[in-house]
Structure formats: C-alpha cells, structure tokens
Amino acid sequence: MTIDLKSWESYRVEPGKRIRLKQIPAGATDFCGDKATARATVKKYRKQIDELVSVLAMEERRSLLVVLQGVDASGKDGAVRRIFTGVNPQHCRVISFKEPNREERAHDYLWRIYRSAPAKGELRVFNRSQYEDVLVPRAHGKMSAKEMHIRLRQIAEMERSWTESGIAIRKFFLHISRKEQGSRFQKRLNDPEKHWKVQESDFADRKLWPKFQQAYEAVLSRTSTDYAPWYAVPADHKWYRDVVIAGAVLGTLRAMRPRRPMPRLDSKLYQL
Amino acid sequence: MTIDLKSWESYRVEPGKRIRLKQIPAGATDFCGDKATARATVKKYRKQIDELVSVLAMEERRSLLVVLQGVDASGKDGAVRRIFTGVNPQHCRVISFKEPNREERAHDYLWRIYRSAPAKGELRVFNRSQYEDVLVPRAHGKMSAKEMHIRLRQIAEMERSWTESGIAIRKFFLHISRKEQGSRFQKRLNDPEKHWKVQESDFADRKLWPKFQQAYEAVLSRTSTDYAPWYAVPADHKWYRDVVIAGAVLGTLRAMRPRRPMPRLDSKLYQL
Numbered sequence: 001m002t003i004d005l006k007s008w009e010s011y012r013v014e015p016g017k018r019i020r021l022k023q024i025p026a027g028a029t030d031f032c033g034d035k036a037t038a039r040a041t042v043k044k045y046r047k048q049i050d051e052l053v054s055v056l057a058m059e060e061r062r063s064l065l066v067v068l069q070g071v072d073a074s075g076k077d078g079a080v081r082r083i084f085t086g087v088n089p090q091h092c093r094v095i096s097f098k099e100p101n102r103e104e105r106a107h108d109y110l111w112r113i114y115r116s117a118p119a120k121g122e123l124r125v126f127n128r129s130q131y132e133d134v135l136v137p138r139a140h141g142k143m144s145a146k147e148m149h150i151r152l153r154q155i156a157e158m159e160r161s162w163t164e165s166g167i168a169i170r171k172f173f174l175h176i177s178r179k180e181q182g183s184r185f186q187k188r189l190n191d192p193e194k195h196w197k198v199q200e201s202d203f204a205d206r207k208l209w210p211k212f213q214q215a216y217e218a219v220l221s222r223t224s225t226d227y228a229p230w231y232a233v234p235a236d237h238k239w240y241r242d243v244v245i246a247g248a249v250l251g252t253l254r255a256m257r258p259r260r261p262m263p264r265l266d267s268k269l270y271q272l
Numbered sequence: 273m274t275i276d277l278k279s280w281e282s283y284r285v286e287p288g289k290r291i292r293l294k295q296i297p298a299g300a301t302d303f304c305g306d307k308a309t310a311r312a313t314v315k316k317y318r319k320q321i322d323e324l325v326s327v328l329a330m331e332e333r334r335s336l337l338v339v340l341q342g343v344d345a346s347g348k349d350g351a352v353r354r355i356f357t358g359v360n361p362q363h364c365r366v367i368s369f370k371e372p373n374r375e376e377r378a379h380d381y382l383w384r385i386y387r388s389a390p391a392k393g394e395l396r397v398f399n400r401s402q403y404e405d406v407l408v409p410r411a412h413g414k415m416s417a418k419e420m421h422i423r424l425r426q427i428a429e430m431e432r433s434w435t436e437s438g439i440a441i442r443k444f445f446l447h448i449s450r451k452e453q454g455s456r457f458q459k460r461l462n463d464p465e466k467h468w469k470v471q472e473s474d475f476a477d478r479k480l481w482p483k484f485q486q487a488y489e490a491v492l493s494r495t496s497t498d499y500a501p502w503y504a505v506p507a508d509h510k511w512y513r514d515v516v517i518a519g520a521v522l523g524t525l526r527a528m529r530p531r532r533p534m535p536r537l538d539s540k541l542y543q544l
Binding site for chain 1: 353357399
C-alpha cells in the first residue's frame, strides 16, 4: 500500500483560520491505521529525506527549517530520534532551545533564534523554538494578549524574511490529549531507565493544561502562513506522529527540487 | 565471525614514535579482508554507537570528539556519511572546517577551534580540524619547522586541557596512496554527478604530495598522546577505513561507560 504524499498536507493549519484544539482528535490515524506500516513508511521516507538533503547540501543555496513544538511528553525528542536518525549529521543539525541563559536574557527573545538560523544547504530542526517565549509566559499569566500578539507578528515577520532568504519553514505542533500526557508521565515514573526525565516543572505545567492549550490555539491561529505553515499533528500515537511529520518534510523537500551544482572545471584540461 | 574490538587499537600511533607513512600500507585490510563483512560490521557498530551516545547525552557530563584528517579525496566526507548517518543528530554534530574567514583570521588559529568544542553529552566530529592550520602552511612552505613545533605543542596542550574537562579525543588520519588519490580524482571527473566536487586547488595540492606527507608525519609523530591518540587508518579501501574508525569509536565509547542519571523526584510523591 502506498500512501499519497499529499495526505500529510491535510494537517496544515489554514492561514487565518481560528483553531480549536478540542475539535482536533489527538488520537487520529486517518491515513495509516497500522503501526507496522507507519514505521516502515517512516523508514522509507527517512532514506529519501537523507538523499534529498545531501543534494540540498551540494547545492548550498537553500535550507529547510523544521520546528517542533508541543507540551511536555508530547514526543519532540522521540520524533527527532525516529525521523532524523538516518539523515547524515553533516547536513542535519538539531537545536534544542532550553530556558534562556543570562546572555540570551540580556537580548531580545529573537536574538538567540536568529543566531541559530539554518546555514545554506542544511536541514535544521528546532526542538522548541521562538514560540516558547510566547507560550510559556502567556500560559503562566505573565504576558497580556496584546504583548502576545505583538510577538506573534514579529515572529511571522522574521519567518517571512527567512523564507525570502531561501529558508523553507515547516512547523509541527505535536497534539496530545491530557490523558495521554498523564499516562506518559506515569510510565516514566515507573521505568527506572526513564525516571530521571521527570522533573517538578512537568507537573506544575500540567496543572496549567487549559492555559497552554489556549496559548497554542493563539499561536496556531495567528502564525500559520502560506510560507511557514503549522501542522497540527495527531500525536497520541507515536508512530502516527512520526509518519505525518516525516511525510510533510519529505513532501517539502521534493517540492524544493534540489539540484547538483554545475562542474567547476573543464575536465579535458585536468586529466591525470 | 566476530572481530575483537581491540583489533582497531593496533592502528594507534604510539606516543613519541617517529612515524614513516611510506612504511604503512594504505591498502591494508588486516582484520577484515571482506567488503560485505566490513559493511555489515559498520552497521552493527553504528547502532551500538548510537545507543551509547544517547546515554552519554542523558548523562550530560562528558563528550567524545572525533577528528578526521586526510588529503583531498581521502574519504573524510564518506566516512562521516557511512559511520555517523544513523546516530541521532540531536546528540551528534559535525563541524567542517573550511578556509578561515575574515573574523577567524582576525584571531589566533585556535580561536575558532575552541568555539567549536563539543558540548557535554555530545559526540562531535571535526571534518578537518586544528591540524589544517599546521599542515597547509607547512606543506605550502609558509611555515618553518620551529613555528610548526610551537603550534603542535600548543595543540597538544589544548587537547590535554579538553581531556581534563571530560572530552575524550580520538584522531584519525585517513591514509591513502598517491595512486588511489589519482584514481578518485579521475572517477569524479568522469562522473557527471560528482564532477562539481573537483576544483583547481585539488590538483595544486596533489603536486605537493611529498610535502603534505612530511607534514602529516610530523603531526602524527608529535601529537599522538595517551589522552588524544592518532590512528593511522589504511584508507585505500573505503569499507576498511569505515570499519577501523567505527570500531575505534565504539571501543572508546564502551570504555567511557556512560550511565543514566539518577531520578530527580521521589516517585511516591508524584503519582498521577
């Protein structure tokens, strides 16, 4: 069975549309209901992603930025591991944005993001991103709606500027249900190998679940653009999450049509 | 057939020993004479490298730096692709050092190297390295033996300092014969997909072959230390080159014995 690569585009958030997360099923598996098929498809996609990225690197003119966002335990690290392990790390770099450090806090919130912009010829993955600096203060009640809207406009403008410079941008919101988050926390607590991952702030943020969902709704509704679209990815099933993201990334790379550079020498003059 | 992981250590350059590259066969395949077995072994090693690096990343205390050096067409890019494609790029970063740019030239030659030091918990690969700034000027006749010796001492001191900070360092010289380099250049010229890789400087440096070999002999003889050893890797056979490097990297990671961190919370207090 072959899945039409365009299927994954149906998770795009339409620009300008007001989104309600409660209406989007986190457990959906619309285009591939079978775990084994999904895993095999991801493997196939990954190989093609690696091949296209290697040509993108030779071309050295454009790049692809993949943004991953989602609440704690939504599977950002897992998605990176499943989708991008198998892409040549010479051409693929993952940046994990943590809480801003002192130097970063001494600048505006986009300073560290700009410093981390992808280089030409690169696939770059942001594990958390510029949106953290809207989502976290907003959910914690430390940012007014007006301040949030200003930042979201600034971010959209930065993304347009980057796009104009040859950076393709695709943003993925890993949508899980509150129930699924609870069960993932519980599993980590019960598993000695994963216990260390759990920290107090996870539980604090879980209590703010509705606030975070509202903040995400504002982000998705206001910053999904034609040039830098959001995808609302059903992420309760890890294997489905992976196939959606990998499919959308592959579709983007295919549409970019990277090409090998032209020869630099006249080979007749340089025989050995 | 299982190859003893310690075999690959036999390519280590003994500290303080004067090395003669002409006496080292570039076409050797001592511990694995069969291409298919070598490729399968690299795959197996790679999976284990990925697993150990993921624990190193959780531990977040130490890191591993792999340095790749060799003349043009010696296979540095190929080695990166074959060995590290399959390691989670969230924990593995490849830095390709090009000719120093204006800002880098405005500082001492180690400035950009220090800025690129591996972060804790990371596998970092230097595709070319601090040694370029000795090898190139020396082979081009722009650096005296005395100046070279000063830089090699400085580099060895930096590497000791890094080791003391928890960075394990392993350095690989990809040793190919002049004949093999010629045949690789020729293949690239004949192949429309690879033609673009060839540039004039490749041919200019090829004319300086003996000078580069001498410079490498000085580097290997003077900077192979217990803490940051060089391996002289027979690299005429790509599949053998890969299995030697992958084996030495895996052996190093095993010896580091990375461990998962301890739990941060008392799980009894945080049941959901």
